[in-house]
Amino acid sequence: MTDNEHETGRPERRRPARVIGTPLSDTPFSGTPFSGAVASGIPDAGDVDHGLPAVPGVVPQDERKARRAERIAALCFTLAFAALVAFLVAYVRFQVGGLSATGASHVALGGTLTLALLALAAGIVIWVRQIMPKYELVQQRHPMASPEDVRAEVAATFVRGTGESGIVKRRLLRRTLLLAAAPLGLAPLVLLRDLDSSGVPAAQLHRRLGHTVWGEKTKDGRPLRLVVEGTGQPIRAADFNSPGGILSVVPQGYEHDLNVLAKATVILVKFRPEELRAGTKPNWTHDGIVAYSKICTHVGCPAALYEQTTHHILCPCHQSTFDAADGARVVFGPAARPLPQLPIGVDEQGYLIALGDFPAPVGPSYWERGDAEARARENGGHS
Amino acid sequence: MSEPRTVPERIAGPATFLDDRLGAGGFVRRNIRKVFPDHWSFLLGEIALYSFVILLLTGTFLTFWFKPSMGEIVYNGTYAPLRGVTMSEAYASSLQISFEVRGGLLIRQIHHWAALVFIAGMMAHALRVFFTGAYRKPRELNWLIGVVILSIALFEGLTGYSLPDDLLSGAGLRVTQGVVIGLPVVGTYLNFFLFGGEYPGGDVISRFYSIHILLLPGLILALVTAHLILMWMQKHTQFPGKGRTNRNVVGAPFYPAFMAKSGAFFLFTFAVIAALGTFAQINPVWLYGPYSPADISAGSQPDFYLAFLEGALRIMPAWEINLFGTSQVGTIPLSVVIPALVPLGVIVVGMALYPFLERWLTGDNREHHLADRPRNNPHRTSIGMAAVAFYGVLWLFGGNDIISANFRISLYTTTWAGRILVFVAPALAYAITYRVCLGLQRSDVAVLAHGVESGVIKRLPNGGYVEVHSRPAEDIEAHLRGKEPVPVLPYDETVPPKGLRGPLGRLRLRMSRAYGGEKVPPVNGHPHDEDGQAALQEGQNRALTR
């Protein structure tokens, strides 16, 4: 027994669970006497003998019921044992590999594990509820605050220690110590600078965001061709039509460079000339073929869905909707800017090529972006 | 076998060895019979705790095979549909765990399910603590620790979700990047520091890996430990009831009952999560294919705990400002920044400040160990329900495309409904909850004053019928009588006290009077004095013998 544990007992038997507010069937008015049997703490179930001294608030179980519960709990534990043995057997017997073999092993292992855990849990619950006594122990709380005299003593000791240390009186000591501590906090921050391994001065970082490889040339100085994402096929303008859809396109030579794809992926849509409206730059199209950045201007998901009847490009992430016939301006959704249009043309063999970079940074906005579209208009095309 | 009357030698030996060296006897004496009150809602925190343990165990298992590398390889494993495909080592190793390690798929799925249960358990636990006022003095610090754990867990989930590097996890990572880079002033730098360069770079998976398996679990573990130590020191709250006061704890002792019960509950939680991991497929990464920033699968959804951010992103109008026009500085993408920061900020900061704001309003500086019944502090409960509604609307509209498709409503209508509901639903929830709380309080008063309906109908001499009411059971009556009025700042119409004179003081006083006080006057005295009781009993007896 603990020293601060003050136990009293409520020897009443556990009542069946019931809805709050409904009366007990047997005691409509007279609640069970609170203190009747407290002194003895001995319950009325006569035939208990735990060999333990009776304690108030601890009501032993009826021995007959407990014996029955013991058998049920033992059954549960035996079941758990069997399930765990089955688990080991399943581990050895079922090999993994293709979908179905893995599936069989998975279900066998998971099923036996689940069964074992459940059976163990059930056995212990029965043990606690039907073999261990019912408890209604009472323990006193004490205020969290320490007594006044303790506080006073701590305060006095603190003042004394501070005085002994001299940190208050010796100003030079204190100030130089603080002086030394300040850069100590900075050191770890400085060490993190090389988390960025792009090798660009910090003030120049944002310039990297404004360009894609479409502005570059191949090794022999030619503009980059547009190739189909996945197959890497160049696209002959004369053969191109996108019935009912859009084509996802990447720069030739960079088909597997994820850093490039994250900015330079483009969608192609083909229009009849009369369908195009003022937002689309006509001299950046070729024979009704228009190229827009596929990287959503909201937070950068690939805007991959297209509805042909309305010419709407839809981003599956947050449903920003762009009008492909009208410069990919935003029709709906959280994106605030059109998908930048890529100037395209054809080379001598008739394959689609990029005539230059996008007029504005693609993808999500950032602090240093500014109104790049207006900037591009002022500079006659490029920002 | 009869029960032992002395400690058996097998235990006494080591115990003596330890006590000789640690002197732990006093601690054990004080704590071995520590009393724990019992209520189903006290199990919610335990669910969270046990799922965290399961996460530690299964996560460690996964680290034995998982390769946190974005280096590209050609897949050559047993999953035929992806053979020959170029992918990151991270994705390939997730496939290996799923198809080539016996039990690997099981542990991966248990890990993911445990993550969901962990966070859901914490949310439910936090709601229980909030609605019962268990965050009040002296438990404010533990409440704050809880808020921090919950916030960290969201990031822990986010980093874990990104590790397998499949197409779905990459979509989540992309959204994260779009948010990070959009943060005013620091966004670009953060982006370069996090990804080691431009998105996606080659570093983020290995960085997320050390954050996911070391940094954040370490923090959570430390905070959980502190949380449990504080809970142990301050003792558990309990609901009002017979024999239960603000100065005691009534319940079962730690040894043996609570210990065994907790063990059983751990096993039960584990069993449920294992069943989910076995029979409910989660995150079948092999179906999605490797990540490429050029591709996306339709219907991409984050895990449930991040869906409220997703919903906020979806219903936000397209606002963006350029502070300085065309110059290369000053872009603030409100359509990203607001949904990413405001809902999370409102909820986390609101939770963190609530105990202190409430104390400021009520001037209540006492210790509280009896849990409030939610109805008995109607404004608190209504504020909580308003927050739940706010969160719920955002969460729901994280699936606005699914709602549209299932109910054949246009996406635009759905989105607009979300924009309106996010303001209207909390207000409605507040008003309705407030009414419901007062109604429940009135019904408690009725029970105390007139007893409960006994289901026995009595015919009166004049031919009318009445239902016999009987007195509520003693423990239930004590439960209802546990109600305390919400404290109010002391005030005096003519001379307000010093701190309450300025405009802020007057506002504080007004809010205090609105927030606190007794909205439904309690019954005084006993519901049935001896005579009334006798009369009723008689009436009931007669009714019964009819």
Ligand code: HEM
């Ligand atoms: C504390 C809370 C934790 C949460 C909420 C959490 C969450 C997640 C989630 C959602 C995943 C994706 C699972 C999937 O593949 O479907 C994941 C993966 C992973 N987690 Fe955790 N985790 C936690 C703790 C841990 C710990 C402590 C470790 C290691 C000690 C760990 C190691 C891993 C590993 C190696 C993976 C990648 C496995 C793979 O997907 O193939 N996690 N985690």
Ligand code: FES
């Ligand atoms: S990323 Fe396209 S709508 Fe959000």
